[in-house]
Amino acid sequence: MKTEHGEVLHVAVAGAGRMGARHVRAFNALAGVEVSVIHEPRPAEECDLSEDMRRRCTQSYSTFLERACRADMAVVASPTATHFGVARDLIGRGLSCLVEKPMTLRPGECLQLERLARMQGAGLFCAHIERFNSALQATAGLLRTHPWEAVNITRYNPGSARLSNESLVTDLMIHDLDIVQHIMGLTFDALLDVESDADGQDSPAGAGVDHVTVRLQSDAGYPVTLSTGRRPTHRRRLIHARSPQGSLQVDLLNGEHHACFMTPDHIPVPLVDPTEDALTRQARAMVDSVMDGQSHGLASAEESWQTLTLCQLIEQRLQLATCQPSSPVSGA
Structure with a gap:
C-alpha cells in the first residue's frame, strides 16, 4: 500500500x-x-x-x-x-x-x-495485546504442540476494579480465552464449571463480580482452568502447564518463562526478546498490515467472534450462578 x-x-x-x-x-x-x-x-x-x-x-x-x-x-x-x-x-x-x-x-x-x-x-x-507479549511469543509453539495434561491461567488486576460495572469476563478473562483458543489452538468440548463471588445482586452477568473461575474441557483431552480477579493485592498474569514430561510457567506480567522437563532431548524454549513492549509490537503489526494486507499476528474479526461467543456462554452460566450462588454451575 x-x-x-x-x-x-x-x-x-x-x-x-x-x-x-x-x-x-x-x-x-x-x-x-x-x-x-x-x-x-x-x-x-x-x-x-x-x-x-x-x-x-x-x-x-x-x-x-x-x-x-x-x-x-x-x-x-x-x-x-x-x-x-x-x-x-x-x-x-x-x-x-x-x-x-x-x-x-x-x-x-x-x-x-x-x-x-x-x-x-x-x-x-x-x-488483543497479549498476543504480542514477548514471553508468550517465545513459548507459543511449546504451548500449542506439547501433550499437556492440564493448563491453568491466572490473571489478577486490581486496577480493573474501576471497571466493576463491566463484565469481568469481557474485561479481563477475554485475554486468556484468546490465548487458549487462538495461540494454543484449542477448542472446547464442554464448559465444566463456572464459579464466582456473585452475591445475587441484580446486575449484568459478570458485572459487579470480583472473581471468576472457569474450567473447560479441551479437544486436546486435558482441562484448562482460568482464574480471573479484580481485588487481589498483587497483579498476576501466569500460565502454568504441566505434563508427565515436565512443566512450563509463563509470567506474562514480567516477560519471563521457566521450563522444567525430564527428557534431555526436549526442544529448548526460545529466549524472551525484550527489545519492544507488547503495545509497540502490536502497533507495528497494524502498520505492517495496512502496508501489505497481512494480519501479522493480529486478531481477526472472526477470531473475535469466536472468543466473544465463548465469553457469552460463560456469562450465561454466571447469570445462573448469580441466581443460585450456593453451588457452582456445571454442564456441557
Whole structure:
C-alpha cells in the first residue's frame, strides 16, 4: 500500500482515555507514523497526552470523522458500547481499523463489521495485546504442540476494579480465552464449571463480580482452568502447564518463562526478546498490515467472534450462578 502522504502513515484515534492515550503514544513513536487526529469527548487538558497531541484532539465526533478521512488507518479505543458504531463509521470511510478488545458488545456485530470491511477493502483487527507479549511469543509453539495434561491461567488486576460495572469476563478473562483458543489452538468440548463471588445482586452477568473461575474441557483431552480477579493485592498474569514430561510457567506480567522437563532431548524454549513492549509490537503489526494486507499476528474479526461467543456462554452460566450462588454451575 502507498499512502497519500508520502513516507508518513497517518493514524486517527477514537478515544483518549487510559488505553487510547497509550495507543497514541505507541503509534506516534513509530518511524514514519503520525497520529493526526484524536476524538475525545472530554477536554483535551484532561487527557494523558503531550501538548502536541492535545492540539490534535477534537470533542466533535463529526469533525473527527471529517479529519479521519485524510488518515490511512484508525484505532478505536472509545468505550466498549461505542466500538461497533465508531468502527462502522471509520470502515465506511475506507479506513483499516484496530479495535480495542472486546471488538463489540455482541458476537454477531464482529461479523457485521467484517463484512463491511471486506466490501470496503479495509483491514479489521482486534487489539488483543497479549498476543504480542514477548514471553508468550517465545513459548507459543511449546504451548500449542506439547501433550499437556492440564493448563491453568491466572490473571489478577486490581486496577480493573474501576471497571466493576463491566463484565469481568469481557474485561479481563477475554485475554486468556484468546490465548487458549487462538495461540494454543484449542477448542472446547464442554464448559465444566463456572464459579464466582456473585452475591445475587441484580446486575449484568459478570458485572459487579470480583472473581471468576472457569474450567473447560479441551479437544486436546486435558482441562484448562482460568482464574480471573479484580481485588487481589498483587497483579498476576501466569500460565502454568504441566505434563508427565515436565512443566512450563509463563509470567506474562514480567516477560519471563521457566521450563522444567525430564527428557534431555526436549526442544529448548526460545529466549524472551525484550527489545519492544507488547503495545509497540502490536502497533507495528497494524502498520505492517495496512502496508501489505497481512494480519501479522493480529486478531481477526472472526477470531473475535469466536472468543466473544465463548465469553457469552460463560456469562450465561454466571447469570445462573448469580441466581443460585450456593453451588457452582456445571454442564456441557
